[in-house]
Amino acid sequence: MNFQDLHELVRLELLRRIERGILTGSRLAQQTGFQQAHISNFLNRKRALSLEGLDRVLAAQDLRIEEILPVDLAAGAAEPSCGPETEPVELVPIVSPSSAMDDISIAASATIETIPIATSRLYENRARPSARRTHWQRFLAIRTDAQQATAMAPLLPTGSVAVLDRHYNSLAPYRANQASIYAVRLGPMLLLRHVNFDERHLILKPYVRDFPVQLLPLVANESPGDYIVGRVCTVIADV
Incomplete structure:
Protein backbone atom coordinates (compact mmCIF):
# COMPACT_ATOMS: atom_id res chain seq x y z
CA MET A 1 0.00 0.00 0.00
CA ASN A 2 1.40 3.42 -0.96
CA PHE A 3 0.88 6.78 0.72
CA GLN A 4 -1.96 7.75 -1.62
CA ASP A 5 -3.89 4.59 -0.73
CA LEU A 6 -3.43 5.23 2.98
CA HIS A 7 -4.46 8.86 2.52
CA GLU A 8 -7.74 7.73 0.91
CA LEU A 9 -8.45 5.13 3.60
CA VAL A 10 -8.14 7.76 6.32
CA ARG A 11 -10.35 10.19 4.38
CA LEU A 12 -13.07 7.58 3.94
CA GLU A 13 -12.96 6.59 7.61
CA LEU A 14 -13.42 10.23 8.64
CA LEU A 15 -16.34 10.61 6.26
CA ARG A 16 -17.96 7.51 7.80
CA ARG A 17 -17.60 9.05 11.25
CA ILE A 18 -19.15 12.29 10.03
CA GLU A 19 -22.08 10.38 8.48
CA ARG A 20 -22.66 8.60 11.81
CA GLY A 21 -22.81 11.91 13.64
CA ILE A 22 -19.80 11.26 15.88
CA LEU A 23 -17.55 13.82 14.16
CA THR A 24 -17.82 17.12 12.31
CA GLY A 25 -15.40 18.88 10.04
CA SER A 26 -15.15 21.81 12.45
CA ARG A 27 -14.45 19.46 15.36
CA LEU A 28 -11.69 17.75 13.38
CA ALA A 29 -10.17 21.12 12.55
CA GLN A 30 -10.23 22.04 16.24
CA GLN A 31 -8.63 18.74 17.25
CA THR A 32 -5.82 18.92 14.70
CA GLY A 33 -5.15 22.66 14.66
CA PHE A 34 -5.80 22.90 10.92
CA GLN A 35 -7.98 25.59 9.39
CA GLN A 36 -11.51 24.34 8.74
CA ALA A 37 -11.10 25.12 5.04
CA HIS A 38 -8.01 22.91 4.96
CA ILE A 39 -9.96 20.02 6.50
CA SER A 40 -12.89 20.60 4.14
CA ASN A 41 -10.59 20.50 1.11
CA PHE A 42 -9.02 17.28 2.40
CA LEU A 43 -12.40 15.61 2.95
CA ASN A 44 -13.55 16.69 -0.52
CA ARG A 45 -10.35 15.52 -2.26
CA LYS A 46 -9.36 19.07 -3.16
CA ARG A 47 -6.18 19.02 -1.11
CA ALA A 48 -3.90 16.31 0.23
CA LEU A 49 -2.36 16.13 3.67
CA SER A 50 1.32 15.60 4.30
CA LEU A 51 2.49 12.54 6.20
CA GLU A 52 2.81 14.71 9.32
CA GLY A 53 -0.70 16.05 8.77
CA LEU A 54 -2.05 12.53 8.39
CA ASP A 55 -0.37 11.56 11.66
CA ARG A 56 -2.06 14.50 13.39
CA VAL A 57 -5.46 13.38 12.09
CA LEU A 58 -4.89 9.79 13.21
CA ALA A 59 -3.76 10.90 16.68
CA ALA A 60 -6.68 13.31 17.07
CA GLN A 61 -9.19 10.56 16.29
CA ASP A 62 -7.36 7.87 18.28
CA LEU A 63 -7.04 5.84 15.09
CA ARG A 64 -4.44 3.23 14.24
CA ILE A 65 -3.64 2.27 10.68
CA GLU A 66 -4.38 -1.39 11.43
CA GLU A 67 -7.99 -0.50 12.26
CA ILE A 68 -8.76 0.87 8.80
CA LEU A 69 -6.78 -1.51 6.60
CA PRO A 70 -8.88 -3.57 4.20
CA VAL A 71 -9.48 -7.09 5.47
CA ASP A 72 -7.47 -8.74 2.71
CA LEU A 73 -4.41 -6.60 3.47
CA ALA A 74 -4.64 -7.20 7.20
CA ALA A 75 -4.98 -10.94 6.65
CA GLY A 76 -2.04 -10.96 4.27
CA ALA A 77 0.29 -9.94 7.07
CA ALA A 78 -0.26 -13.26 8.89
CA GLU A 79 2.07 -16.16 8.30
CA PRO A 80 0.40 -18.86 6.16
CA SER A 81 1.56 -21.66 8.43
CA CYS A 82 -0.17 -20.15 11.45
CA GLY A 83 -3.40 -18.99 9.84
CA PRO A 84 -4.87 -15.53 10.46
CA GLU A 85 -3.82 -14.04 13.77
CA THR A 86 -6.44 -12.66 16.10
CA GLU A 87 -5.51 -9.67 18.22
CA PRO A 88 -6.20 -10.28 21.93
Missing part, protein backbone atom coordinates in the same frame (compact mmCIF):
# COMPACT_ATOMS: atom_id res chain seq x y z
CA VAL A 89 -9.31 -8.56 23.20
CA GLU A 90 -10.60 -7.64 26.63
CA LEU A 91 -14.28 -7.93 27.45
CA VAL A 92 -15.08 -4.56 28.97
CA PRO A 93 -18.16 -4.60 31.22
CA ILE A 94 -20.97 -2.16 30.49
CA VAL A 95 -22.39 -1.09 33.84
CA SER A 96 -24.78 1.39 35.41
CA PRO A 97 -23.53 4.88 36.28
CA SER A 98 -23.74 4.03 39.99
CA SER A 99 -21.49 1.00 39.52
CA ALA A 100 -19.04 3.10 37.52
CA MET A 101 -18.86 5.58 40.40
CA ASP A 102 -18.84 3.24 43.39
CA ASP A 103 -17.67 -0.29 42.55
CA ILE A 104 -13.97 -0.92 43.05
CA SER A 105 -14.24 -4.07 40.94
CA ILE A 106 -17.17 -5.07 38.78
CA ALA A 107 -19.04 -8.18 39.84
CA ALA A 108 -20.84 -10.34 37.30
CA SER A 109 -24.15 -9.28 38.81
CA ALA A 110 -23.35 -5.63 38.05
CA THR A 111 -22.43 -6.30 34.41
CA ILE A 112 -25.26 -5.42 32.02
CA GLU A 113 -23.36 -6.66 28.97
CA THR A 114 -19.79 -6.73 27.71
CA ILE A 115 -18.07 -5.27 24.69
CA PRO A 116 -14.85 -6.66 23.20
CA ILE A 117 -12.07 -4.12 22.70
CA ALA A 118 -8.55 -4.83 21.51
CA THR A 119 -6.26 -5.11 24.52
CA SER A 120 -3.58 -3.02 22.82
CA ARG A 121 -6.10 -0.25 22.17
CA LEU A 122 -7.01 -0.12 25.86
CA TYR A 123 -3.56 -0.24 27.36
CA GLU A 124 -1.97 2.24 25.01
CA ASN A 125 -3.89 4.83 27.04
CA ARG A 126 -1.69 6.69 29.52
CA ALA A 127 -2.70 6.47 33.16
CA ARG A 128 -2.68 9.24 35.77
CA PRO A 129 -4.61 7.73 38.69
CA SER A 130 -5.37 9.45 41.95
CA ALA A 131 -4.03 7.60 44.99
CA ARG A 132 -7.43 6.19 45.94
CA ARG A 133 -8.09 4.82 42.44
CA THR A 134 -4.91 2.85 41.75
CA HIS A 135 -6.46 -0.45 42.86
CA TRP A 136 -9.82 0.09 41.13
CA GLN A 137 -10.71 -1.96 38.05
CA ARG A 138 -9.41 0.22 35.29
CA PHE A 139 -11.68 -0.07 32.25
CA LEU A 140 -15.47 -0.21 32.16
CA ALA A 141 -18.16 1.38 30.05
CA ILE A 142 -21.57 3.04 30.31
CA ARG A 143 -24.25 3.75 27.74
CA THR A 144 -24.98 7.41 27.14
CA ASP A 145 -28.57 8.42 27.80
CA ALA A 146 -30.47 11.25 26.15
CA GLN A 147 -29.32 13.80 28.74
CA GLN A 148 -25.65 13.00 28.21
CA ALA A 149 -26.06 13.04 24.45
CA THR A 150 -27.94 16.36 24.44
CA ALA A 151 -25.15 18.09 26.34
CA MET A 152 -22.26 16.53 24.39
CA ALA A 153 -23.68 16.05 20.88
CA PRO A 154 -22.31 15.07 18.45
CA LEU A 155 -19.35 13.73 20.42
CA LEU A 156 -21.56 11.28 22.36
CA PRO A 157 -24.52 10.01 20.33
CA THR A 158 -27.50 8.70 22.29
CA GLY A 159 -27.04 5.02 23.10
CA SER A 160 -23.33 5.04 22.32
CA VAL A 161 -20.92 3.25 24.62
CA ALA A 162 -18.44 5.45 26.47
CA VAL A 163 -15.43 3.48 27.69
CA LEU A 164 -13.99 4.97 30.88
CA ASP A 165 -10.38 4.77 32.01
CA ARG A 166 -10.76 4.99 35.79
CA HIS A 167 -6.99 5.32 36.14
CA TYR A 168 -7.02 8.80 34.62
CA ASN A 169 -8.37 11.16 37.29
CA SER A 170 -6.16 14.12 36.46
CA LEU A 171 -7.08 17.35 34.70
CA ALA A 172 -3.66 17.42 33.05
CA PRO A 173 -4.37 17.60 29.29
CA TYR A 174 -4.18 14.17 27.68
CA ARG A 175 -3.55 15.71 24.25
CA ALA A 176 -2.53 19.25 23.44
CA ASN A 177 -5.36 21.39 22.07
CA GLN A 178 -7.95 18.66 22.60
CA ALA A 179 -10.31 18.74 25.55
CA SER A 180 -10.90 15.38 27.22
CA ILE A 181 -14.34 14.17 28.22
CA TYR A 182 -14.51 13.10 31.85
CA ALA A 183 -17.02 11.12 33.86
CA VAL A 184 -17.69 13.22 36.95
CA ARG A 185 -19.68 12.45 40.09
CA LEU A 186 -22.25 15.16 40.80
CA GLY A 187 -24.29 14.02 43.78
CA PRO A 188 -26.05 10.81 42.74
CA MET A 189 -25.45 11.50 39.04
CA LEU A 190 -22.60 10.66 36.70
CA LEU A 191 -22.07 13.40 34.13
CA LEU A 192 -19.93 13.24 30.98
CA ARG A 193 -18.44 16.67 30.41
CA HIS A 194 -15.38 18.68 29.57
CA VAL A 195 -13.90 19.85 32.87
CA ASN A 196 -11.89 22.84 34.08
CA PHE A 197 -10.84 23.77 37.62
CA ASP A 198 -10.86 27.30 38.98
CA GLU A 199 -11.13 28.82 42.47
CA ARG A 200 -12.02 25.56 44.21
CA HIS A 201 -14.72 24.70 41.68
CA LEU A 202 -14.88 22.04 39.02
CA ILE A 203 -16.42 23.64 35.95
CA LEU A 204 -18.46 21.05 34.05
CA LYS A 205 -18.72 22.25 30.47
CA PRO A 206 -21.02 20.76 27.82
CA TYR A 207 -19.98 20.66 24.18
CA VAL A 208 -23.31 22.21 23.15
CA ARG A 209 -23.12 25.94 23.88
CA ASP A 210 -26.84 26.29 24.71
CA PHE A 211 -26.58 23.68 27.46
CA PRO A 212 -25.87 25.09 30.96
CA VAL A 213 -22.43 25.00 32.55
CA GLN A 214 -22.45 23.47 36.04
CA LEU A 215 -20.18 24.29 38.97
CA LEU A 216 -19.11 21.73 41.52
CA PRO A 217 -17.61 23.33 44.66
CA LEU A 218 -14.78 21.53 46.43
CA VAL A 219 -14.44 21.79 50.18
CA ALA A 220 -11.20 21.83 52.17
CA ASN A 221 -8.89 18.86 51.54
CA GLU A 222 -10.83 17.78 48.44
CA SER A 223 -9.20 17.57 45.02
CA PRO A 224 -10.62 17.19 41.50
CA GLY A 225 -9.62 13.52 41.57
CA ASP A 226 -12.16 12.91 44.33
CA TYR A 227 -14.95 13.58 41.83
CA ILE A 228 -13.44 12.57 38.50
CA VAL A 229 -14.42 8.93 37.98
CA GLY A 230 -12.33 8.62 34.83
CA ARG A 231 -11.57 9.81 31.32
CA VAL A 232 -13.62 8.76 28.31
CA CYS A 233 -10.95 7.01 26.27
CA THR A 234 -13.15 5.50 23.54
CA VAL A 235 -16.65 6.14 22.19
CA ILE A 236 -18.34 3.39 20.21
CA ALA A 237 -21.48 4.49 18.44
CA ASP A 238 -22.77 1.45 16.55
CA VAL A 239 -23.29 -1.23 19.22
Whole structure:
Protein backbone atom coordinates (compact mmCIF):
# COMPACT_ATOMS: atom_id res chain seq x y z
CA MET A 1 0.00 0.00 0.00
CA ASN A 2 1.40 3.42 -0.96
CA PHE A 3 0.88 6.78 0.72
CA GLN A 4 -1.96 7.75 -1.62
CA ASP A 5 -3.89 4.59 -0.73
CA LEU A 6 -3.43 5.23 2.98
CA HIS A 7 -4.46 8.86 2.52
CA GLU A 8 -7.74 7.73 0.91
CA LEU A 9 -8.45 5.13 3.60
CA VAL A 10 -8.14 7.76 6.32
CA ARG A 11 -10.35 10.19 4.38
CA LEU A 12 -13.07 7.58 3.94
CA GLU A 13 -12.96 6.59 7.61
CA LEU A 14 -13.42 10.23 8.64
CA LEU A 15 -16.34 10.61 6.26
CA ARG A 16 -17.96 7.51 7.80
CA ARG A 17 -17.60 9.05 11.25
CA ILE A 18 -19.15 12.29 10.03
CA GLU A 19 -22.08 10.38 8.48
CA ARG A 20 -22.66 8.60 11.81
CA GLY A 21 -22.81 11.91 13.64
CA ILE A 22 -19.80 11.26 15.88
CA LEU A 23 -17.55 13.82 14.16
CA THR A 24 -17.82 17.12 12.31
CA GLY A 25 -15.40 18.88 10.04
CA SER A 26 -15.15 21.81 12.45
CA ARG A 27 -14.45 19.46 15.36
CA LEU A 28 -11.69 17.75 13.38
CA ALA A 29 -10.17 21.12 12.55
CA GLN A 30 -10.23 22.04 16.24
CA GLN A 31 -8.63 18.74 17.25
CA THR A 32 -5.82 18.92 14.70
CA GLY A 33 -5.15 22.66 14.66
CA PHE A 34 -5.80 22.90 10.92
CA GLN A 35 -7.98 25.59 9.39
CA GLN A 36 -11.51 24.34 8.74
CA ALA A 37 -11.10 25.12 5.04
CA HIS A 38 -8.01 22.91 4.96
CA ILE A 39 -9.96 20.02 6.50
CA SER A 40 -12.89 20.60 4.14
CA ASN A 41 -10.59 20.50 1.11
CA PHE A 42 -9.02 17.28 2.40
CA LEU A 43 -12.40 15.61 2.95
CA ASN A 44 -13.55 16.69 -0.52
CA ARG A 45 -10.35 15.52 -2.26
CA LYS A 46 -9.36 19.07 -3.16
CA ARG A 47 -6.18 19.02 -1.11
CA ALA A 48 -3.90 16.31 0.23
CA LEU A 49 -2.36 16.13 3.67
CA SER A 50 1.32 15.60 4.30
CA LEU A 51 2.49 12.54 6.20
CA GLU A 52 2.81 14.71 9.32
CA GLY A 53 -0.70 16.05 8.77
CA LEU A 54 -2.05 12.53 8.39
CA ASP A 55 -0.37 11.56 11.66
CA ARG A 56 -2.06 14.50 13.39
CA VAL A 57 -5.46 13.38 12.09
CA LEU A 58 -4.89 9.79 13.21
CA ALA A 59 -3.76 10.90 16.68
CA ALA A 60 -6.68 13.31 17.07
CA GLN A 61 -9.19 10.56 16.29
CA ASP A 62 -7.36 7.87 18.28
CA LEU A 63 -7.04 5.84 15.09
CA ARG A 64 -4.44 3.23 14.24
CA ILE A 65 -3.64 2.27 10.68
CA GLU A 66 -4.38 -1.39 11.43
CA GLU A 67 -7.99 -0.50 12.26
CA ILE A 68 -8.76 0.87 8.80
CA LEU A 69 -6.78 -1.51 6.60
CA PRO A 70 -8.88 -3.57 4.20
CA VAL A 71 -9.48 -7.09 5.47
CA ASP A 72 -7.47 -8.74 2.71
CA LEU A 73 -4.41 -6.60 3.47
CA ALA A 74 -4.64 -7.20 7.20
CA ALA A 75 -4.98 -10.94 6.65
CA GLY A 76 -2.04 -10.96 4.27
CA ALA A 77 0.29 -9.94 7.07
CA ALA A 78 -0.26 -13.26 8.89
CA GLU A 79 2.07 -16.16 8.30
CA PRO A 80 0.40 -18.86 6.16
CA SER A 81 1.56 -21.66 8.43
CA CYS A 82 -0.17 -20.15 11.45
CA GLY A 83 -3.40 -18.99 9.84
CA PRO A 84 -4.87 -15.53 10.46
CA GLU A 85 -3.82 -14.04 13.77
CA THR A 86 -6.44 -12.66 16.10
CA GLU A 87 -5.51 -9.67 18.22
CA PRO A 88 -6.20 -10.28 21.93
CA VAL A 89 -9.31 -8.56 23.20
CA GLU A 90 -10.60 -7.64 26.63
CA LEU A 91 -14.28 -7.93 27.45
CA VAL A 92 -15.08 -4.56 28.97
CA PRO A 93 -18.16 -4.60 31.22
CA ILE A 94 -20.97 -2.16 30.49
CA VAL A 95 -22.39 -1.09 33.84
CA SER A 96 -24.78 1.39 35.41
CA PRO A 97 -23.53 4.88 36.28
CA SER A 98 -23.74 4.03 39.99
CA SER A 99 -21.49 1.00 39.52
CA ALA A 100 -19.04 3.10 37.52
CA MET A 101 -18.86 5.58 40.40
CA ASP A 102 -18.84 3.24 43.39
CA ASP A 103 -17.67 -0.29 42.55
CA ILE A 104 -13.97 -0.92 43.05
CA SER A 105 -14.24 -4.07 40.94
CA ILE A 106 -17.17 -5.07 38.78
CA ALA A 107 -19.04 -8.18 39.84
CA ALA A 108 -20.84 -10.34 37.30
CA SER A 109 -24.15 -9.28 38.81
CA ALA A 110 -23.35 -5.63 38.05
CA THR A 111 -22.43 -6.30 34.41
CA ILE A 112 -25.26 -5.42 32.02
CA GLU A 113 -23.36 -6.66 28.97
CA THR A 114 -19.79 -6.73 27.71
CA ILE A 115 -18.07 -5.27 24.69
CA PRO A 116 -14.85 -6.66 23.20
CA ILE A 117 -12.07 -4.12 22.70
CA ALA A 118 -8.55 -4.83 21.51
CA THR A 119 -6.26 -5.11 24.52
CA SER A 120 -3.58 -3.02 22.82
CA ARG A 121 -6.10 -0.25 22.17
CA LEU A 122 -7.01 -0.12 25.86
CA TYR A 123 -3.56 -0.24 27.36
CA GLU A 124 -1.97 2.24 25.01
CA ASN A 125 -3.89 4.83 27.04
CA ARG A 126 -1.69 6.69 29.52
CA ALA A 127 -2.70 6.47 33.16
CA ARG A 128 -2.68 9.24 35.77
CA PRO A 129 -4.61 7.73 38.69
CA SER A 130 -5.37 9.45 41.95
CA ALA A 131 -4.03 7.60 44.99
CA ARG A 132 -7.43 6.19 45.94
CA ARG A 133 -8.09 4.82 42.44
CA THR A 134 -4.91 2.85 41.75
CA HIS A 135 -6.46 -0.45 42.86
CA TRP A 136 -9.82 0.09 41.13
CA GLN A 137 -10.71 -1.96 38.05
CA ARG A 138 -9.41 0.22 35.29
CA PHE A 139 -11.68 -0.07 32.25
CA LEU A 140 -15.47 -0.21 32.16
CA ALA A 141 -18.16 1.38 30.05
CA ILE A 142 -21.57 3.04 30.31
CA ARG A 143 -24.25 3.75 27.74
CA THR A 144 -24.98 7.41 27.14
CA ASP A 145 -28.57 8.42 27.80
CA ALA A 146 -30.47 11.25 26.15
CA GLN A 147 -29.32 13.80 28.74
CA GLN A 148 -25.65 13.00 28.21
CA ALA A 149 -26.06 13.04 24.45
CA THR A 150 -27.94 16.36 24.44
CA ALA A 151 -25.15 18.09 26.34
CA MET A 152 -22.26 16.53 24.39
CA ALA A 153 -23.68 16.05 20.88
CA PRO A 154 -22.31 15.07 18.45
CA LEU A 155 -19.35 13.73 20.42
CA LEU A 156 -21.56 11.28 22.36
CA PRO A 157 -24.52 10.01 20.33
CA THR A 158 -27.50 8.70 22.29
CA GLY A 159 -27.04 5.02 23.10
CA SER A 160 -23.33 5.04 22.32
CA VAL A 161 -20.92 3.25 24.62
CA ALA A 162 -18.44 5.45 26.47
CA VAL A 163 -15.43 3.48 27.69
CA LEU A 164 -13.99 4.97 30.88
CA ASP A 165 -10.38 4.77 32.01
CA ARG A 166 -10.76 4.99 35.79
CA HIS A 167 -6.99 5.32 36.14
CA TYR A 168 -7.02 8.80 34.62
CA ASN A 169 -8.37 11.16 37.29
CA SER A 170 -6.16 14.12 36.46
CA LEU A 171 -7.08 17.35 34.70
CA ALA A 172 -3.66 17.42 33.05
CA PRO A 173 -4.37 17.60 29.29
CA TYR A 174 -4.18 14.17 27.68
CA ARG A 175 -3.55 15.71 24.25
CA ALA A 176 -2.53 19.25 23.44
CA ASN A 177 -5.36 21.39 22.07
CA GLN A 178 -7.95 18.66 22.60
CA ALA A 179 -10.31 18.74 25.55
CA SER A 180 -10.90 15.38 27.22
CA ILE A 181 -14.34 14.17 28.22
CA TYR A 182 -14.51 13.10 31.85
CA ALA A 183 -17.02 11.12 33.86
CA VAL A 184 -17.69 13.22 36.95
CA ARG A 185 -19.68 12.45 40.09
CA LEU A 186 -22.25 15.16 40.80
CA GLY A 187 -24.29 14.02 43.78
CA PRO A 188 -26.05 10.81 42.74
CA MET A 189 -25.45 11.50 39.04
CA LEU A 190 -22.60 10.66 36.70
CA LEU A 191 -22.07 13.40 34.13
CA LEU A 192 -19.93 13.24 30.98
CA ARG A 193 -18.44 16.67 30.41
CA HIS A 194 -15.38 18.68 29.57
CA VAL A 195 -13.90 19.85 32.87
CA ASN A 196 -11.89 22.84 34.08
CA PHE A 197 -10.84 23.77 37.62
CA ASP A 198 -10.86 27.30 38.98
CA GLU A 199 -11.13 28.82 42.47
CA ARG A 200 -12.02 25.56 44.21
CA HIS A 201 -14.72 24.70 41.68
CA LEU A 202 -14.88 22.04 39.02
CA ILE A 203 -16.42 23.64 35.95
CA LEU A 204 -18.46 21.05 34.05
CA LYS A 205 -18.72 22.25 30.47
CA PRO A 206 -21.02 20.76 27.82
CA TYR A 207 -19.98 20.66 24.18
CA VAL A 208 -23.31 22.21 23.15
CA ARG A 209 -23.12 25.94 23.88
CA ASP A 210 -26.84 26.29 24.71
CA PHE A 211 -26.58 23.68 27.46
CA PRO A 212 -25.87 25.09 30.96
CA VAL A 213 -22.43 25.00 32.55
CA GLN A 214 -22.45 23.47 36.04
CA LEU A 215 -20.18 24.29 38.97
CA LEU A 216 -19.11 21.73 41.52
CA PRO A 217 -17.61 23.33 44.66
CA LEU A 218 -14.78 21.53 46.43
CA VAL A 219 -14.44 21.79 50.18
CA ALA A 220 -11.20 21.83 52.17
CA ASN A 221 -8.89 18.86 51.54
CA GLU A 222 -10.83 17.78 48.44
CA SER A 223 -9.20 17.57 45.02
CA PRO A 224 -10.62 17.19 41.50
CA GLY A 225 -9.62 13.52 41.57
CA ASP A 226 -12.16 12.91 44.33
CA TYR A 227 -14.95 13.58 41.83
CA ILE A 228 -13.44 12.57 38.50
CA VAL A 229 -14.42 8.93 37.98
CA GLY A 230 -12.33 8.62 34.83
CA ARG A 231 -11.57 9.81 31.32
CA VAL A 232 -13.62 8.76 28.31
CA CYS A 233 -10.95 7.01 26.27
CA THR A 234 -13.15 5.50 23.54
CA VAL A 235 -16.65 6.14 22.19
CA ILE A 236 -18.34 3.39 20.21
CA ALA A 237 -21.48 4.49 18.44
CA ASP A 238 -22.77 1.45 16.55
CA VAL A 239 -23.29 -1.23 19.22
